[in-house]
Amino acid sequence: MTLSPVVRHLLRYLALAYIVILVIVPVGLILWRTFTPGVGAFVASITTPAALSALQLSLLVVAIVVPLNVLFGVPTALVLARNRFRGKSALQAVIDLPFAVSPVVVGVALILLWGSAGLFGFVENNLGFKIIFGFPGIVLASIFVTVPFVIREVEPVLHEIGTDQEEAASTLGSQWWQTFWRVTLPSIRWGLTYGVVLTIARTLGEFGAVIMVSSNLPGTSQTLTLLVADRYSRGAEYGAYAVSTLLMTVAVIVLIVQVVLDARRSRASKQV
C-alpha cells in the first residue's frame, strides 16, 4: 500500500502530535518545573530527612525483593523451559496472574490473608509478627507484582540456547553446580539482567499495592512513591515533582538498558 506524500506526512505528524501531547510535553513539564528553581533546590528537596528515609526504605525493599526473585525465578524458569510435568500450563498461568490483578486488589488480598483478622491472622496475633501495615507487608506486595519479570525474561533465553552445551559439560564430568555456574548462567546473564532491572524499577515504582498495606508513616513505612503522593496532597508540589524526577531517572535507565539489550540481541541474531 503506497500512500501519497500528503497522506503519509499527515499520518506521521498526527502520530507524533499524539505522542508529544500525551507523553513528551507532560514529562518535559515535570523536568522543567523541577529544575527551574535550580539544581540546589532539587538536591535539597530529595535530601530532607523524610526523603532520605523513604529512599532508604525503598532501597531496602529492593535489596530483599531482587535476591528472592532471582533465587526462585531462575529455577522456576529452568523447570518451565527444560521439563515436562503435570500442571505446567497451570503454573504458567499463575506466573502471569500478577499482570492481570489490579494493584489495589493485591493489597486487599494481602490484608485478607496476613492481616490481624485475616486467614493467617495468627501470625500477627499469636506470634506477634506484624506483617500488614508494616515492612513485611510492603515486601510481600512488591514481590507479588514483580514475580513474573525474572521468569518471563529468562525462560525464552533458556529455550533458545537449548541443552547441548550443558550436556557437553556434563559429559566432560562437570558437577551440576559447575555446569550451572559456567555454562547456564553466562548464557542467560542478559535476560536475567533485564529481568532484574525490570524488578528494581517496578519495586521502586509500585504505589497501589504498597499504599494498601503500609501505614504510610514517614521514616518507618513510607516508600518513595508514597512520599510523592503524600507531598502532593499536603500541597508541597515542588517536593512531589523533585521525587518524581528521581523516580523518572530510574525509568529512563530501564529504557536505556532495554535499547542496549535489543541492539545486542539483533547483533547476535545477525551473526548467526
Added chain:
Amino acid sequence: MTATVEPNPEATRPELTDNGEGGRAPRLLGGRYGTTSLRVGAASIWLSVIVLLPLAAILWQSAGGGWDAFWLAVTSNAAVESFRVTLTISAGVTLVNVVFGLLVAWVLTRDDFPGKRLVDSVIDLPFALPTIVASLVMLALYGPNSPVDLHLQHTKWGVGVALLFVTLPFVVRSVQPVLLELDRETEEAAASLGANNRTIFTQVILPALLPSLLSGAGLAFSRAIGEFGSVVLIGGAVPGETEVSSQWIRTLIENDDRTGAAAISIVLLVISFVVLFILRAIGSRAAKREELAP
C-alpha cells in the same frame, strides 16, 4: 528470525520424563539441579504463598460473608456507580487506544523520519514510569497550575487522559511486530488488481492485524479497569464522576468493610480474567489459522 530456529527442548527430548528416569536423563538433568518434582514443588510453593494464597483469601472472605453480603456489596449504589465510571472510561480509553495505537504502530513501521528510534523508545516510557509519577505528570499539564489553562483535575476527562498515558504501549506494541512481518506482496497484488488504498486497508491489512489489535485493546482495557496510582491524584474520587472501582475498594478497606472490598475485588478480577481468556482464545484461533495456511 530467531523465532523460526528456536529449538523446542520438549519436542526434541522426549526422554526427559517427570522423575528424570529412563535413558541418560537422570545423570544429566536429574542430578544437575535436583529432581524435577523437587523443583516443581519449590516453584509451586513459592508462587502459592506469594500469589495464590492471597487471592484465595479474597474468595474465603467473600464466602464467609455469604451470597447475600456479596450481592449487597456489588449492587450498592456506590459500587454500581464506580463500575459504571470505570467501565465507561476504560471503554472510551480502549477505543482511542485502538485508533491512535494503530496509527502510531503504522507510522513507526511504514514511515521513516529522523528520530524514529527515539520515538520508538519513548512509547515504552509509560510502562517504565511509576504510576504515581504518571499521575503527577498529568497534573502538571492539566492540574490547577496548568500552563495551557486546561483544568481536568477531578473530571472524568482527567481520569481518561491519565489512563491513555499508562495504556499507550499496549496496542502499539502488539500491532507493531505483526505489521512488520506482514507480507507486502498481497498488498501489491491487490493494488495491481485495481484496489484503492481504502480497499487494501480494510480488506487486506485490517483483517491481518485484527487479532493483535484486539489483544492490545484487551490488555489496555484490563489494565485500565484496575488502575489506581495514575488516577488517584487527578481523579480525586468524586462519586459517580471520577471514583473508579479500585478507589472504592480502598475506601471500603479504610472503613473496615472487608467483605465489601473482597466482593468488588472479585468483580474486577472476573472482568480481567474474562477479557484475558477471550484474548487467549482469539490468539490460539489465529495461530491455528496460520498453521493451516501454507
